[in-house]
Amino acid sequence: xxxxxxxxxxxxxxxxxxxxxxxxxxxxxxxxxxxxxxxxxxxxxxxxxxxxxxxxxxxxxxxxxxxxxxxxxxxxxxxxxxxxxxxxxxxxxxxxxxxxxxxxxxxxxxxxxxxxxxxxxxxxxxxxxxxxxxxxxxxxxxxxxxxxxxxxxxxxxxxxxxxxxxxxxxxxxxxxxxxxxxxxxxxxxxxxxxxxxxxxxxxxxxxxxxxxxxxxxxxxxxxxxxxxxxxxxxxxxxxxxxxxxxxxxxxxxxxxxxxxxxxxxxxxxxxxxxxxxxxxxxxxxxxxxxxxxxxxxxxxxxxxxxxxxxxxxxxxxxxxxxxxxxxxxxxxxxxxxxxxxxxxxxxxxxxxxxxxxxxxxxxxxxxxxxxxxxxxxxxxxx
Amino acid sequence: xxxxxxxxxxxxxxxxxxxxxxxxxxxxxxxxxxxxxxxxxxxxxxxxxxxxxxxxxxxxxxxxxxxxxxxxxxxxxxxxxxxxxxxxxxxxxxxxxxxxxxxxxxxxxxxxxxxxxxxxxxxxxxxxxxxxxxxxxxxxxxxxxxxxxxxxxxxxxxxxxxxxxxxxxxxxxxxxxxxxxxxxxxxxxxxxxxxxxxxxxxxxxxxxxxxxxxxxxxxxxxxxxxxxxxxxxxxxxxxxxxxxxxxxxxxxxxxxxxxxxxxxxxxxxxxxxxxxxxxxxxxxxxxxxxxxxxxxxxxxxxxxxxxxxxxx
Numbered sequence: 001x002x003x004x005x006x007x008x009x010x011x012x013x014x015x016x017x018x019x020x021x022x023x024x025x026x027x028x029x030x031x032x033x034x035x036x037x038x039x040x041x042x043x044x045x046x047x048x049x050x051x052x053x054x055x056x057x058x059x060x061x062x063x064x065x066x067x068x069x070x071x072x073x074x075x076x077x078x079x080x081x082x083x084x085x086x087x088x089x090x091x092x093x094x095x096x097x098x099x100x101x102x103x104x105x106x107x108x109x110x111x112x113x114x115x116x117x118x119x120x121x122x123x124x125x126x127x128x129x130x131x132x133x134x135x136x137x138x139x140x141x142x143x144x145x146x147x148x149x150x151x152x153x154x155x156x157x158x159x160x161x162x163x164x165x166x167x168x169x170x171x172x173x174x175x176x177x178x179x180x181x182x183x184x185x186x187x188x189x190x191x192x193x194x195x196x197x198x199x200x201x202x203x204x205x206x207x208x209x210x211x212x213x214x215x216x217x218x219x220x221x222x223x224x225x226x227x228x229x230x231x232x233x234x235x236x237x238x239x240x241x242x243x244x245x246x247x248x249x250x251x252x253x254x255x256x257x258x259x260x261x262x263x264x265x266x267x268x269x270x271x272x273x274x275x276x277x278x279x280x281x282x283x284x285x286x287x288x289x290x291x292x293x294x295x296x297x298x299x300x301x302x303x304x305x306x307x308x309x310x311x312x313x314x315x316x317x318x319x320x321x322x323x324x325x326x327x328x329x330x331x332x333x334x335x336x337x338x339x340x341x342x343x344x345x346x347x348x349x350x351x352x353x354x355x356x357x358x359x360x361x362x363x364x365x366x367x368x369x370x371x372x373x374x375x376x377x378x379x380x381x382x
Numbered sequence: 383x384x385x386x387x388x389x390x391x392x393x394x395x396x397x398x399x400x401x402x403x404x405x406x407x408x409x410x411x412x413x414x415x416x417x418x419x420x421x422x423x424x425x426x427x428x429x430x431x432x433x434x435x436x437x438x439x440x441x442x443x444x445x446x447x448x449x450x451x452x453x454x455x456x457x458x459x460x461x462x463x464x465x466x467x468x469x470x471x472x473x474x475x476x477x478x479x480x481x482x483x484x485x486x487x488x489x490x491x492x493x494x495x496x497x498x499x500x501x502x503x504x505x506x507x508x509x510x511x512x513x514x515x516x517x518x519x520x521x522x523x524x525x526x527x528x529x530x531x532x533x534x535x536x537x538x539x540x541x542x543x544x545x546x547x548x549x550x551x552x553x554x555x556x557x558x559x560x561x562x563x564x565x566x567x568x569x570x571x572x573x574x575x576x577x578x579x580x581x582x583x584x585x586x587x588x589x590x591x592x593x594x595x596x597x598x599x600x601x602x603x604x605x606x607x608x609x610x611x612x613x614x615x616x617x618x619x620x621x622x623x624x625x626x627x628x629x630x631x632x633x634x635x636x637x638x639x640x641x642x643x644x645x646x647x648x649x650x651x652x653x654x655x656x657x658x659x660x661x662x663x664x665x666x667x668x669x670x671x672x673x674x675x676x677x678x679x680x681x682x683x684x685x686x687x688x689x690x691x692x693x694x
Contacts, residue, residue: 094652
């Protein structure tokens with residue numbers, strides 16, 4: 001019904017339009033001016049002669065957690081290299097790994113790296129035969145545990161209590177475990193509603209990984225990207241869903257990416273004898289202490305965080321997201337572009353840009369150096 | 383001009399139009415067949431998948447899908463239960479009780495409900511409806527907890543299956559109302575006036591003259607609304623706290639998910655065999671909707687044949 005009315009209106013409008021040349025001309029001029037503005041967006045005043053040799057298109061697919069950071073990296077990269085266009089599709093880590101493996105994307109963004117078995121199975125279409133993978137942990141975003149209880153502004157929670165809350169064993173805010181750790185807080189006699197992600201998510205994967213490492217006797221299902229249904233709780237879609245649900249509910253607690261947690265109160269975790277509240281500096285300390293996983297190629301840098309061994313300045317609950325590429329690409333032009341792009345993302349300026357736009361934690365210098373070295377190894381067929 | 387050739391021109395136009403109409407009908411059937419074939423083709427590997435091949439499965443494929451099917455049918459049935467009486471009431475009001483000016487304005491407003499995108503309904507559900515229903519849920523739980531539907535621990539956020547059903551009910555209301563309005567307008571004025579002339583009150587006239595003949599078409603309208611509710615994705619994905627448990631309880635945080643919402647939530651991170659599993663659940667939903675529609679058509683057919691028998 002509305003469609004036909006719209007059609008009728010459109011034809012009436014066209015007739016009026018055709019009778020008024022002034023309207024048409026001014027409309028055309030306006031359109032031309034505005035499109036000029038759009039063209040200027042892509043051109044940068046800082047193009048240098050050396051950079052203008054780069055041209056081509058890069059396609060990346062992967063995790064949505066990196067989405068905002070990728071946008072800032074792409075903006076910086078395209079303004080330095082005016083003739084290159086980079087596209088990142090935040091279709092999800094699984095989709096990114098699939099696309100990269102089957103040659104649909106030049107690089108992938110993923111919340112978990114390829115396992116050693118997956119790499120051994122091979123079949124990576126973008127890479128030359130026998131090439132190793134380049135996996136760089138470029139995006140580090142802390143995960144905060146936010147809660148919404150009237151009158152309580154901070155909360156100290158140790159690992160078994162946290163695991164107990166999220167596994168449904170601790171059900172009320174005035175539980176003895178919580179009261180013992182927070183003698184000064186006015187914890188009400190209210191039921192705890194633990195909010196988790198109802199969609200598959202790298203944030204859930206990293207949070208459950210943390211819980212399984214620090215409280216394995218309470219959290220028994222290990223690390224998983226899908227929240228275990230036997231632990232109950234309330235499901236919400238996406239980071240924004242969790243934050244909305246915690247903010248709009250009563251006695252709710254949930255975990256979310258720190259950059260999008262808004263101004264909800266967050267929990268201080270027990271680390272090395274003291275309770276550490278979330279701060280970007282504390283997260284950076286945790287990353288600096290991270291070890292590289294052994295048994296992988298030199299360019300395959302996978303970090304493992306050991307939350308139980310961290311010192312009391314470190315906030316170890318972080319999400320680490322990887323950029324994945326080949327060490328040797330079949331196409332030398334793609335290799336050149338990917339190498340320059342990866343080098344930009346791990347550079348100091350690149351990390352600062354991501355921190356400003358996406359709220360991530362900039363990589364510490366030692367790790368940055370190692371990643372730059374690995375990125376330099378990317379090349380075409382030798 | 384030769385009169386015969388004038389006739390031939392008319393026949394050619396007739397033949398062209400007939401061909402065009404047949405082509406349109408054939409293309410609709412072809413599109414439906416293409417969708418069905420796509421679903422079948424992509425889901426075959428998933429029907430026999432084990433957890434080693436598809437990480438999204440815990441056990442067999444049916445252990446994964448049947449709870450989802452339960453959730454889909456349960457929330458759609460609840461939504462229909464809430465929306466159908468309301469829609470029939472609104473349609474009766476619009477056709478028989480409303481003054482002419484109010485009729486067009488109210489029809490416009492009801493149609494406007496259909497224009498709201500489902501994502502907006504989802505946002506409204508989580509931000510406004512769920513928190514405002516919390517006191518009601520707590521009252522129901524504390525006073526009526528002996529009824530199994532209202533038992534259990536009340537959700538602290540209000541994002542329960544009852545909230546999702548209410549949002550769905552608001553979404554299918556304009557569809558069913560528009561169809562019922564057309565149905566009630568079809569009743570011949572002579573029959574209505576005859577009933578009134580024989581001394582029936584307004585309500586008796588509606589009960590005796592309007593509703594009996596409209597029963598079959600109302601069922602059709604309800605089935606269309608049910609089909610919409612069975613397939614609704616974004617609003618349910620955003621509003622429902624889906625944990626995969628099969629339960630009749632309406633007020634708790636543990637709710638079954640629906641097939642469409644599950645696909646929306648799981649697809650972004652799915653890959654390989656998992657995608658086949660999700661497409662297979664889509665096939666199950668397709669088959670379920672098809673069966674519901676077929677059953678409805680049977681009900682309608684039996685209803686109209688009964689009417690014809692009683693009229694004869």
